[in-house]
Amino acid sequence: MPDYIEVALRSIISFSVLLIGAKILGKQTISKMTMFDFVAAITLGAIAANLAFNTTIKLHLTVIALIIYVAIIFLTEYISLKSRRGRRFLAGDPTVVIQNGKILEENMGKMRYTLDYLNQQLREKDVFNIEEVLFAILETNGTLTVLKKPQFRNVIRQDLKITVMPEKKMPIELIMDREIIKENLEQNGLTTSWLELELRKRNLTKYDVVYAVLAANGKMYVDTFKDYIHSPIDKE
Structure with missing residues (x-):
């Protein structure tokens, strides 16, 4: 088998394996990044590092691998842009972990998402009592979005019917x-x-x-x- 074909196949296989591994590890591992971002960052970094210092690998083979990965990333981003189904496969779906003050243990288990991490992210949202939460959703990048029950939400000027001066400019x-x-x-x-x-x-x-x-x-x-x-x- 020619070297360039072997490199192309190895690049595609390694990308696929990393994507599957990221899905298995769950969202907690890749907080602040989607699964696709996580895989892309690791693979591009590894190839670039090998290009820089691994003299045992031929230069043109490393460049071919890098080009292939960039092409794969570009293609997957294009698919994500054009196809909702493709976007869901690559980035995953948001997952509800709390509904009406009740923790959904089964959903958390599927995401490898622990109670300790849930409590940490709730505290970051100024929530110390789970009963205050109407919905908590684990986003595809590992962050937690929280909607409190109406009685626990902050009062805003619109609620009090206070006139607000319009702001049309940025600072x-x-x-x-x-x-x-x-x-x-x-x-x-x-x-x-x-x-x-x-x-x-x-x-x-x-x-x-x-x-x-x-x-x-x-x-x-x-x-x-x-x-x-x-x-x-x-x-x-």
Whole structure:
């Protein structure tokens, strides 16, 4: 068998084995990545490492393997984009692990998802009592999405019928490390003289400022090099 055909077959087989292994290990192992991302990152990293230092493998064979993997990843991403069934196979489906305050042990078992990890991720969502949870869903990248029961959700202004001023702009960075970001000023119809006037109102110049940003509500936040904090926390 020619070397290039052997390399092509080995690349496809190893990719398939890693994908199957990732599915067996479950979502907890690959938190923050989908199964496909996990496999792609490992394989590309391994091939690149071998390309860099493994002199026992011929250079052109490693390059062929790398090209094949890139082609496989591109093809699978295209399939995921065009086919819902293909996307479900490659990335998996979200899994409900809590429903109406009840833990679904069977679903957790299928995902190799432990109670300790569930409790950890609930605490990260400020949930310390499972009875507060209406639904908890383990996403395809290993993160946990939590919907609390209505009586435990935070009250928002809409609930209280409080009028809210509309915000149509993103916060605008004005100064960073004493440097005025002129592009941001120009793009938003602001001038340097306006900014300098705002700083003078605070008895400041740009040389005093670490960071200044104009919030969506029109208020300007300014952080200076002198914090005037006599006993800072966690001082090193």
